[in-house]
Amino acid sequence: MARVVIVGGGAAGMAVASRAKRVNPKLDVVVLERSKWVSFAFCGIPYYVGCVVKRFNQLLHYPLSEFTEKRGIDVRLESSVTNIDYSGRTLTYKDLRSGREEEIEWDYLVLATGARSKAPKIWPELDEAENAFYIQHLHTAEEIRRYALSLPQGSKAVIVGAGYVGLEMAENLRELGLKVTVVEALGQVAPRTLDQDYAEILEEELRSNGVEVLTGAPVKGFKVENGKAKAVETEKGSVEGDLFIVGVGIEPNTELARRIGARIGETGAIWVDDRLRTSLDGVYAVGDAVESVDIVTGRRVWRPFAQVANKMGYIAGTVIGGRDAVFKGSVGTSTFKAFNMVVARTGLAREEAEKLGYNVVEASLTGRTKAGYIPGGEKIHLKVLADADTGRLLGAQSIGRSETVLWRINVIASLLTVKATVWDLFHADIGYAPPLAPVWDSLVVAARLLMRKLGEVPKS
Amino acid sequence: MARVVIVGGGAAGMAVASRAKRVNPKLDVVVLERSKWVSFAFCGIPYYVGCVVKRFNQLLHYPLSEFTEKRGIDVRLESSVTNIDYSGRTLTYKDLRSGREEEIEWDYLVLATGARSKAPKIWPELDEAENAFYIQHLHTAEEIRRYALSLPQGSKAVIVGAGYVGLEMAENLRELGLKVTVVEALGQVAPRTLDQDYAEILEEELRSNGVEVLTGAPVKGFKVENGKAKAVETEKGSVEGDLFIVGVGIEPNTELARRIGARIGETGAIWVDDRLRTSLDGVYAVGDAVESVDIVTGRRVWRPFAQVANKMGYIAGTVIGGRDAVFKGSVGTSTFKAFNMVVARTGLAREEAEKLGYNVVEASLTGRTKAGYIPGGEKIHLKVLADADTGRLLGAQSIGRSETVLWRINVIASLLTVKATVWDLFHADIGYAPPLAPVWDSLVVAARLLMRKLGEVPKS
Numbered sequence: 001m002a003r004v005v006i007v008g009g010g011a012a013g014m015a016v017a018s019r020a021k022r023v024n025p026k027l028d029v030v031v032l033e034r035s036k037w038v039s040f041a042f043c044g045i046p047y048y049v050g051c052v053v054k055r056f057n058q059l060l061h062y063p064l065s066e067f068t069e070k071r072g073i074d075v076r077l078e079s080s081v082t083n084i085d086y087s088g089r090t091l092t093y094k095d096l097r098s099g100r101e102e103e104i105e106w107d108y109l110v111l112a113t114g115a116r117s118k119a120p121k122i123w124p125e126l127d128e129a130e131n132a133f134y135i136q137h138l139h140t141a142e143e144i145r146r147y148a149l150s151l152p153q154g155s156k157a158v159i160v161g162a163g164y165v166g167l168e169m170a171e172n173l174r175e176l177g178l179k180v181t182v183v184e185a186l187g188q189v190a191p192r193t194l195d196q197d198y199a200e201i202l203e204e205e206l207r208s209n210g211v212e213v214l215t216g217a218p219v220k221g222f223k224v225e226n227g228k229a230k231a232v233e234t235e236k237g238s239v240e241g242d243l244f245i246v247g248v249g250i251e252p253n254t255e256l257a258r259r260i261g262a263r264i265g266e267t268g269a270i271w272v273d274d275r276l277r278t279s280l281d282g283v284y285a286v287g288d289a290v291e292s293v294d295i296v297t298g299r300r301v302w303r304p305f306a307q308v309a310n311k312m313g314y315i316a317g318t319v320i321g322g323r324d325a326v327f328k329g330s331v332g333t334s335t336f337k338a339f340n341m342v343v344a345r346t347g348l349a350r351e352e353a354e355k356l357g358y359n360v361v362e363a364s365l366t367g368r369t370k371a372g373y374i375p376g377g378e379k380i381h382l383k384v385l386a387d388a389d390t391g392r393l394l395g396a397q398s399i400g401r402s403e404t405v406l407w408r409i410n411v412i413a414s415l416l417t418v419k420a421t422v423w424d425l426f427h428a429d430i431g432y433a434p435p436l437a438p439v440w441d442s443l444v445v446a447a448r449l450l451m452r453k454l455g456e457v458p459k460s
Numbered sequence: 461m462a463r464v465v466i467v468g469g470g471a472a473g474m475a476v477a478s479r480a481k482r483v484n485p486k487l488d489v490v491v492l493e494r495s496k497w498v499s500f501a502f503c504g505i506p507y508y509v510g511c512v513v514k515r516f517n518q519l520l521h522y523p524l525s526e527f528t529e530k531r532g533i534d535v536r537l538e539s540s541v542t543n544i545d546y547s548g549r550t551l552t553y554k555d556l557r558s559g560r561e562e563e564i565e566w567d568y569l570v571l572a573t574g575a576r577s578k579a580p581k582i583w584p585e586l587d588e589a590e591n592a593f594y595i596q597h598l599h600t601a602e603e604i605r606r607y608a609l610s611l612p613q614g615s616k617a618v619i620v621g622a623g624y625v626g627l628e629m630a631e632n633l634r635e636l637g638l639k640v641t642v643v644e645a646l647g648q649v650a651p652r653t654l655d656q657d658y659a660e661i662l663e664e665e666l667r668s669n670g671v672e673v674l675t676g677a678p679v680k681g682f683k684v685e686n687g688k689a690k691a692v693e694t695e696k697g698s699v700e701g702d703l704f705i706v707g708v709g710i711e712p713n714t715e716l717a718r719r720i721g722a723r724i725g726e727t728g729a730i731w732v733d734d735r736l737r738t739s740l741d742g743v744y745a746v747g748d749a750v751e752s753v754d755i756v757t758g759r760r761v762w763r764p765f766a767q768v769a770n771k772m773g774y775i776a777g778t779v780i781g782g783r784d785a786v787f788k789g790s791v792g793t794s795t796f797k798a799f800n801m802v803v804a805r806t807g808l809a810r811e812e813a814e815k816l817g818y819n820v821v822e823a824s825l826t827g828r829t830k831a832g833y834i835p836g837g838e839k840i841h842l843k844v845l846a847d848a849d850t851g852r853l854l855g856a857q858s859i860g861r862s863e864t865v866l867w868r869i870n871v872i873a874s875l876l877t878v879k880a881t882v883w884d885l886f887h888a889d890i891g892y893a894p895p896l897a898p899v900w901d902s903l904v905v906a907a908r909l910l911m912r913k914l915g916e917v918p919k920s
Contacts, residue, residue, distance in 0.1 A: 011899065044833055044894050058833040164893075295887070306899045307892040314908070318916050325916035328887050335891035344891055373504055373518040406896050407867030414871045414888040418880045427755070427788050428874040431795035431804055432767040433624075434503050436866050439471065439766045448774065456778050456785035 001028050004320055005091055005106035007081050007256060009033030010040065011061070011306055012287025013112030015313025016320065017073045020108075023321025025072070030104065032079040032093050037138055038067060043306055045141040046165065049148065050172025056142060084109070086260040086280060108282055108320050111262070111270060112313070113253040115288040115304045119160075119246040125222050129229035132222065132244040135165050144245065151242050153177045158232055158241035160219055161248040162189035164336035164343075167202075169245050170211050171338050180211045181239055183232060185218035185248075193334055193345050198381060198399045205341040214239065219248075250304060252289040265291040267302040274326045276316035284320065286312040293329030296347050296394060296416050297356060303330055331416040332395075335406045342402060344409035347395025347416045350385060359388040363449035367442030369402045371434035378402040384412060384425070384446040391421040391454050396446075408443055422450040423458055461488050464780055465551055465566035467541050467716060469493030470500065471521070471766055472747025473572030475773025476780065477533045480568075483781025485532070490564065492539040492553050497598055498527060503766055505601040506625065509608065510632025516602060544569070546720040546740060568742055568780050571722070571730060572773070573713040575748040575764045579620075579706040585682050589689040592682070592704040595625050604705065611702050613637045618692055618701035620679055621708040622649035624796035624803075627662075629705050630671050631798050640671045641699055643692060645678035645708075653794055653805050658841060658859045665801040674699065679708075710764060712749040725751040727762040734786045736776035744780065746772040753789030756807050756854060756876050757816060763790055791876040792855075795866045802862060804869035807855025807876045810845055819848040823909035827902030829862045831894035838862040844872060844885070844906040851881040851914050856906075868903055882910040883918055 004020055006013045009031045021029045031038060039061045047053045057063075067073045078096040085091070092103050117134040119126065126132040133144050148157070157173045159166045162184035170180045182189065188199035189206065203213050217234035222244070224230065231240040252269040263279035265271035269291035276284050288304035290312065308330045318325035335344035353360045363384050370377030380400035386393050396412040398405045415424060426447035432439045464480055466473045469491045481489045491498060499521040507513045517523075527533045538556040545551070552563050577594040579586065586592040593604050608617070617633045619626045622644035630640045642649065648659035649666065663673050677694035682704070684690065691700040712729040723739035725731035729751035736744045748764035750772065768790045778785035795804035813820045823844050830837030840860035846853050856872040858865045875884060886907035892899045 041831065041833060041894070041899075043892070043899075044831060047834060047894055052835065053833045061832075295889075305892065307890060307901075307904075310899055311886070311904070315916075323916050326883075328883075330887075330889040333889040333891040335896055336893045337895045342896065346889065346891070371501065371504065372521075373501060373513045374507060375512065403896050404863060404867055406891050406893075407864055407870065410867065410871055410888070410890050411874045413890065414874050414880075414885075415878070417887050417889060418875070418878050418884050420874075420878050423786075423788075424874075424878050426771070427790070427877050428870070429755075429791040429793040429806065429877060430767060430870050430873065431793040431806070431866050432503070432765065433796045433866075434501070434507055435797045436795055436802065436863050439501075439503075439770055441767075444767075444771070456775075456783050 001026055002107040003028040003030065003105060004108040004110060005104060006031045006110040006112055008112035008114055008287070009038030009075060010042070010112060010114050010287060012309035012313040013110065014039040014067065015310050016110050016112065016286055016317040017067065018071055019314050019317025020320040021071055021073055023318055023323055027321065028074070030074040030076065032076050032081055034078065034080045035137060035139070036077050038064065038075055038077070040138045042138065045135055045138070046168035046172045048141045049145045049169065050175040052172065059138060059141065081256060084256060084260050108284065110316065111257055111278070111283065111285040111289060112287045113256055113289045115250040115252050117246070118249050118251050122248070123222055125224050126229065126246065128227055129222065129224045129244070130227050131242065132229040132246060135169070135245065135247050148173060148176050148178060148243055151178065154179060155242040156181065156240065157243040157245065158183060158239050160232055160244065160246045162215065163192060163247060163249070164190065164334070166245070166247040167206070167338040168336060169247065170206065174210060178243070181241065182206065182211055182213050183217050183219065183234055183239055184215045187216045189213060189215065190343060193343055194397060194399065195349060198397055201381065201399050202338065202341055202343060205339050209339045252302065254289060257285060257289070265300050267291040267300055269302040274328060275319045276312055276327060284316045286316045292327065295329045295331050301332070303332060305334060331413050333409060333413040335409065340401045341399060342405040343399050344406040345395070345397040346409050346413040347393065348385065349395060349397070353385060353394050358394060360394065361386050361388045361450055361453045363446040365442060365445055365449065367445060368438055369400070369404050370436065371438050374434050380405055380408070380442055382408060382442045382446055384450065386422045386450050386454065388454060391423060391458055393420055393422060393425060411443055421458065422447050422454055426451060461486055462567040463488040463490065463565060464568040464570060465564060466491045466570040466572055468572035468574055468747070469498030469535065470502070470572060470574055470747060472769035472773040473570065474499040474527065475770050476570050476572065476746055476777040477527065478531055479774050479777025480780040481531055481533055483778055483783055487781065488534070490534040490536065492536050492541055494538065494540045495597060495599070496537050498524065498535055500598045502598065505595055505598070506628035506632045508601040509605045509629065510635040512632065519598060519601065541716060544716060544720050568744065570776065571717055571743065571745040571749060572747045573716055573749045575710040575712050577706070578709050578711050582708070583682055585684050586689065586706065588687055589682070589684045589704070590687050591702065592689045592706060595629070595705065595707050608633060608636050608638060608703055611638065614639060615702040616641065616700065617703040617705065618643060618699050620692055620704065620706045622675065623652060623707060623709070624650065624794070626705070626707040627666070627798040628796060629707065630666065634670060638703070641701065642666065642671060642673050643677050643679065643694055643699055644675045647676045649673060649675065650803060653803055654857060654859065655809060658857055661841065661859050662798065662801055662803060665799050669799045712762065712764070714749060717745060717749070725760050727751040727760055729762040734788060735779045736772055736787060744776045746776045752787065755789045755791050761792070763792060765794060791873050793869060793873040795869065800861045801859060802865040803859050804866040805855070805857040806869050806873040807853070808845065809855060809857070813845060813854050818854060820854065821846050821848045821910055821913045823906040825902060825905055825909065827905060828898055829860070829864050830896065831898050834894050840865055840868070840902055842868060842902045842906055844910065846882045846910050846914065848914060851883060851918055853880055853882060853885060871903055881918065882907050882914055886911060
């Protein structure tokens with residue numbers, strides 16, 4: 001009976017386990033997870049902190065018994081891998097409860113080692129600050145919430161890093177009655193998601209909900225006294241606080257992969273092929289530690305996004321189970337909500353596209369979510385990019401107070417996946433009903449604007 | 461200076477006028493419209509009746525001056541075309557105010573003659589009933605609202621026909637405090653939109669909002685006394701009421717096209733090519749009177765939908781303005797909202813697909829609109845059909861209490877437009893954030909279910 005050993009019980013790892021076992025029930029599937037939980041909803045952490053999610057176990061997609069008893073997976077919690085012998089096809093891990101080392105043989109090895117915050121390396125002084133947190137493990141959710149709720153109303157939280165997790169945290173800490181300041185090194189919020197013009201709309205939303213925003217303020221360090229962080233020192237001055245959340249970016253956990261000699265890709269994440277196979281026979285890798293292909297450009301990219309990780313896990317599990325399957329890649333869709341504003345993007349931003357040599361044309365417009373005469377519609381800002389030479393869609397961004405912002409971007413994302421053009425977008429048959437959409441949806445108007453620049457029909 | 465004469469000032473006709481004039485400002489563009497309004501939002505009628513839309517002029521997309529003064533279009537209201545001399549390139553119309561006949565020469569003629577209710581032919585007895593209405597012209601909105609508001613609270617409205625307009629009317633008449641019964645000849649509500657299983661979910665929503673639903677009840681006739689309809693006689697008995705709305709289907713207005721010898725297509729609507737040219741040189745046709753191509757099957761279909769009519773108008777106007785442009789067709793997306801339930805479909809239903817010879821596979825599931833641990837998510841029912849031989853997507857239906865129902869269908873619609881497959885749907889990079897979508901969206905789960913039946917990778 002072949003054995004699959006999966007290192008890491010996050011979403012991707014558990015997807016491999018479940019799928020491999022389902023496709024081939026005879027496989028012996030073992031998951032080694034360092035923490036006390038598997039299949040945790042990392043993205044739910046801000047909402048647990050804000051008490052939108054009440055109970056901790058709601059962040060577990062399934063109870064452990066779902067995997068162990070129902071799906072027949074051998075899950076070993078609090079198990080930290082210490083060594084892998086690639087040629088000997090064995091692996092050693094430490095049971096963190098007993099302190100004992102155990103050795104296990106494997107036929108297939110799956111690295112689902114995830115990613116981690118870059119902050120601890122940058123600011124080691126925070127190690128000794130009980131009121132400074134990275135958004136890294138599920139247990140930090142518990143710690144942040146407990147600490148935030150222990151502070152008097154009106155205490156001040158400082159969030160370092162205005163990426164999506166930082167902004168979701170800002171909303172949730174406001175929900176708890178804290179004052180919140182967001183500090184960002186770059187000149188705008190959500191720098192990896194939005195262009196400057198849309199970021200300004202988002203900043204206005206943050207400010208109107210009582211969040212102070214300090215952009216263009218790289219952090220020089222933290223003032224830590226008596227085991228507590230007192231202030232973050234930035235190039236724009238010092239910001240004092242009672243609670244600090246540091247979310248300045250993550251990096252893939254590639255140590256185990258490097259130690260066994262698996263190829264690391266140009267992005268710094270683990271290289272895999274379209275079957276999620278690493279460069280080493282029998283060794284697979286999935287999830288946030290892994291790079292994959294950008295379908296728009298064909299380039300390799302590192303996209304530590306949950307929906308990508310889950311698909312990777314599903315495909316790797318299928319392949320390990322013995323059926324062929326392919327993961328073609330992704331197009332870079334990301335989205336988040338901050339207060340009432342929904343932000344989404346897919347594909348390339350203008351600057352990225354131009355850097356890659358595309359001759360970019362852009363349509364940018366403000367539309368509405370419903371027919372103008374129906375109450376309750378919202379403004380929606382949308383920009384769509386295309387390649388002037390071929391008419392191929394390259395990317396899009398949108399922002400507005402409606403969840404349909406994400407769905408307009410999902411339409412573009414779907415079209416990017418199949419390398420569709422501006423003329424395809426014009427013909428995309430978006431449904432119309434007055435309380436649901438305008439008769440000329442922003443997506444189709446964007447196509448019309450692009451057709452004015454590219455021609456009404458493709459160049460033959 | 462070439463002259464374009466457009467017969468019909470609805471959405472499609474005005475789109476032609478605006479676009480032709482914009483592309484070639486030298487054109488003399490004349491619109492002949494029988495009613496007192498152009499560019500009216502026909503689909504807004506139920507919401508005007510329910511006082512969701514307060515003022516009548518909100519149903520006009522633009523004031524008349526937008527077209528006449530700003531865009532330079534010669535709009536002639538209350539002008540009814542009486543004759544067209546094709547070989548002489550002239551047209552005669554009657555000014556309904558003065559009763560005078562006028563003749564006008566044309567270089568391009570555009571038939572945007574729309575569609576009309578089939579009911580008057582079927583039940584001529586309703587002609588003399590002041591409390592029976594078809595949803596046909598904009599002025600009926602005013603008449604229905606006035607009549608409904610004149611009735612005592614608790615009076616009874618009967619809607620004949622459970623298509624989307626009938627159901628939108630049911631909601632809006634309930635808003636006005638009337639009792640509402642919907643009578644439908646076929647065995648379910650929304651028979652042209654939904655399969656039976658989803659129609660049952662919708663019927664439950666109607667009933668829980670106080671609407672009586674009588675399906676499988678073909679109408680035999682109406683009891684009309686003293687100028688008032690008293691009851692509708694059905695094969696399941698008589699239904700009495702104080703107000704009757706008859707929405708039993710529409711048919712294209714093809715009389716003018718027939719009289720000049722323009723080809724009528726197999727669907728009974730006016731035949732046009734992909735530039736919206738009829739079989740007669742110089743004569744174009746757009747909108748609800750016209751058939752077009754179904755991109756999924758390549759067959760000609762009649763789709764009197766506003767978003768299709770607008771696109772036709774845009775393309776025809778571009779072509780008449782002197783630039784090449786192409787209307788490839790549509791995929792049959794339709795959507796509506798009834799109370800809190802959103803319904804949407806695109807492409808083929810199973811029965812249609814099987815009739816056309818496709819070997820259909822189907823995935824049907826119930827998912828959620830948000831991550832399970834976020835409050836406020838809604839159930840969403842989704843079915844997706846594919847061709848077992850090629851893996852090509854064929855269609856989808858969805859129902860649930862969220863406007864994202866439409867947008868999931870829009871994603872499938874966009875993929876249908878480019879003839880994408882189940883594997884493309886799996887890779888469609890739908891964005892994820894807990895308050896906006898689940899990590900495995902129903903769309904991707906549907907792809908996974910279809911891949912189980914079709915194979916994880918395309919047959920090579």
